[in-house]
Amino acid sequence: MIRTRMKSTVQSTCFALLAGLCMPLAAQDPPAGAPEEVPSDAADAAVISDEEVVDVEEVQPGAPELSPERQAELEQTCRDFLQASGDMWYLLANVRSKADADAAADRMSALVTRIFELDEKLSGFTVVATDAACAGMMDTMQVRILDSLENVNEEFLSLRRAHCYGSLRLIRAFRLAAKVGLFAEDDVDELTDLPEPYSAEAAAAELERLRNLLAPDQEIHLLLVTVVDSGSAKTAMQRLAELDAALRRLMPVQPRGVFADENAPEVRAVVEPLSRVLWNLRNEIVRIAALPGYADAQFDDFSEQMDKVFDTLQATHSVWFEDVFDASFRSDLDDAFHDNLKSQTR
Numbered sequence: 001m002i003r004t005r006m007k008s009t010v011q012s013t014c015f016a017l018l019a020g021l022c023m024p025l026a027a028q029d030p031p032a033g034a035p036e037e038v039p040s041d042a043a044d045a046a047v048i049s050d051e052e053v054v055d056v057e058e059v060q061p062g063a064p065e066l067s068p069e070r071q072a073e074l075e076q077t078c079r080d081f082l083q084a085s086g087d088m089w090y091l092l093a094n095v096r097s098k099a100d101a102d103a104a105a106d107r108m109s110a111l112v113t114r115i116f117e118l119d120e121k122l123s124g125f126t127v128v129a130t131d132a133a134c135a136g137m138m139d140t141m142q143v144r145i146l147d148s149l150e151n152v153n154e155e156f157l158s159l160r161r162a163h164c165y166g167s168l169r170l171i172r173a174f175r176l177a178a179k180v181g182l183f184a185e186d187d188v189d190e191l192t193d194l195p196e197p198y199s200a201e202a203a204a205a206e207l208e209r210l211r212n213l214l215a216p217d218q219e220i221h222l223l224l225v226t227v228v229d230s231g232s233a234k235t236a237m238q239r240l241a242e243l244d245a246a247l248r249r250l251m252p253v254q255p256r257g258v259f260a261d262e263n264a265p266e267v268r269a270v271v272e273p274l275s276r277v278l279w280n281l282r283n284e285i286v287r288i289a290a291l292p293g294y295a296d297a298q299f300d301d302f303s304e305q306m307d308k309v310f311d312t313l314q315a316t317h318s319v320w321f322e323d324v325f326d327a328s329f330r331s332d333l334d335d336a337f338h339d340n341l342k343s344q345t346r
Helices: 013-020 040-046 070-094 098-122 132-161 168-179 185-189 202-226 230-248 265-289 297-324 327-344
Strands: none
Touching: 013 132, 070 098, 070 132, 070 230, 098 168, 132 168, 132 185, 132 297, 132 327, 202 230, 230 265, 230 297, 265 297, 265 327
């Protein structure tokens, strides 16, 4: 986990759009109306993966040259697209409960409409092949937009694992977004079986299980603080394995449910300390990824053990894990590790 960042394939009509920004588009009638009017089969046809996106500099000759005003409009539209996708990421990243999910649903629908409109606007631009400056600008914009959409998709997948906290309103918003290609419809289709609310007895048992996770979590954090080089990493490994086994003994024994009120004092009294220690673990994992020499073989055994601990944390902490180890964590981890690699080449 702390050696690599797994990238999911984001699917979006925006990829088809970006592939066509710097080449003549075939004549076609644009979809009319609001997003809900887009036929699902048309949306399915537009969904492609990032591997299929054509490089923006691979343009066909003979495309009409953009005027300075039109190029400025194109750049502004790209910035507007980035703003809308960034707003979508921020909205989804801050969903922590059913109440949050319900509140986010209305705002999300407006953002989906905005992204759809910008998608349509961008599809009207073409760039002449010899316009290297514009092609370079679009190449940069494409990378930024695809990265932004990937982060949005990571937050969607996190909420899908949490079954949208039982929010039917947010699920309906995701279904609308899938119709216009912002998310893969197969992924959204998995949001059919919502978890049932815990009974009073089951809720008490789950809270006790979560409460018991705190001690091994805290010890793992204190252990990771001691890791400053390959020698201390090797020393920590045996105890990490023991703590991993302790966590595995606390695996859920009942189907995942939802608390009737996640803001109830008895729930917050357990979840808030658990969340804090998970954030401490997150910070230490990112720090370790940036240690000098971490990319070398001397850290391999430690990294393998951390993979096991990370997987166990994910299995035992349910949605609380996903709240902390989200898309921003993967981005921080990626940056730390690549900075580490760069430092080794200097």
